Amino acid sequence: DIQMTQSPASLSASVGDRVSITCRASQTIGNYLSWYQQKSGKAPELLIYGASSRQSGVPSRFSGSVSGTDFTLTITSLQPDDIATYYCHQSYTAPCTFGQGTKLEI
Amino acid sequence: EVHLVESGGGLFQPGGSLRLSCGASGFTVNSYYMAWVRQPPGKGLEWVSSAYGSGTTSYANSVKGRFTISTDIPKNTLYLHMRSLRADDTAVYFCARGIQDSGGYDLGLDSWGQGILVTVSS
Numbered sequence: 001d002i003q004m005t006q007s008p009a010s011l012s013a014s015v016g017d018r019v020s021i022t023c024r025a026s027q028t029i030g031n032y033l034s035w036y037q038q039k040s041g042k043a044p045e046l047l048i049y050g051a052s053s054r055q056s057g058v059p060s061r062f063s064g065s066v067s068g069t070d071f072t073l074t075i076t077s078l079q080p081d082d083i084a085t086y087y088c089h090q091s092y093t094a095p096c097t098f099g100q101g102t103k104l105e106i
Numbered sequence: 107e108v109h110l111v112e113s114g115g116g117l118f119q120p121g122g123s124l125r126l127s128c129g130a131s132g133f134t135v136n137s138y139y140m141a142w143v144r145q146p147p148g149k150g151l152e153w154v155s156s157a158y159g160s161g162t163t164s165y166a167n168s169v170k171g172r173f174t175i176s177t178d179i180p181k182n183t184l185y186l187h188m189r190s191l192r193a194d195d196t197a198v199y200f201c202a203r204g205i206q207d208s209g210g211y212d213l214g215l216d217s218w219g220q221g222i223l224v225t226v227s228s
Contacts, residue, residue: 030211034213
């Protein structure tokens with residue numbers, strides 16, 4: 001099975017900061033990596049699919065990138081509304097797997 | 107507007123069974139792939155199962171042989187049949203709609219239900 005190692009587990013930053021969250025796949029998954037934002041008590045929401053394509057309606061401060069098996073979610077100019085837990089998810093092959101999550105605090 | 111609503115959760119005995127339902131509106135379930143994802147209390151997301159319009163299904167190792175995913179096209183509903191329940195099946199269960207690229211590869215889950223709590227305890 002493909003393992004997704006997500007880091008950091010938690011992150012504290014200030015409004016206006018640039019933050020990055022990384023997921024490393026245990027083997028090649030192409031660009032079949034998506035990122036989700038989950039606010040407390042809510043369902044996850046899709047931010048990025050195909051490693052770097054922004055979902056419709058997602059603010060442009062969210063971006064995704066890939067280098068080999070390393071995937072990065074970057075939030076530029078952090079906003080108070082960005083307080084959430086973020087997850088990566090590989091859908092290249094079953095069993096699909098999520099990263100462990102990154103709790104972002106401001 | 108796309109809408110997904112889960113039902114069928116509650117408190118169940120270890121070794122028991124249940125069926126979760128996910129009613130869809132705003133699209134047809136056989137035009138997308140559909141998935142179940144669960145989240146144990148205070149923990150992260152875990153993919154459970156996916157179903158495709160072709161009839162193909164896939165499962166997490168932890169539920170293989172115990173859970174069955176299915177769709178009812180006339181009712182536009184996704185199901186998850188769960189049996190031989192264990193305490194570690196306790197979680198909020200989300201249904202989600204998946205999107206694919208032109209090659210039929212899964213790109214991600216673009217719409218989610220609000221989730222339903224399943225508690226397995228004696």
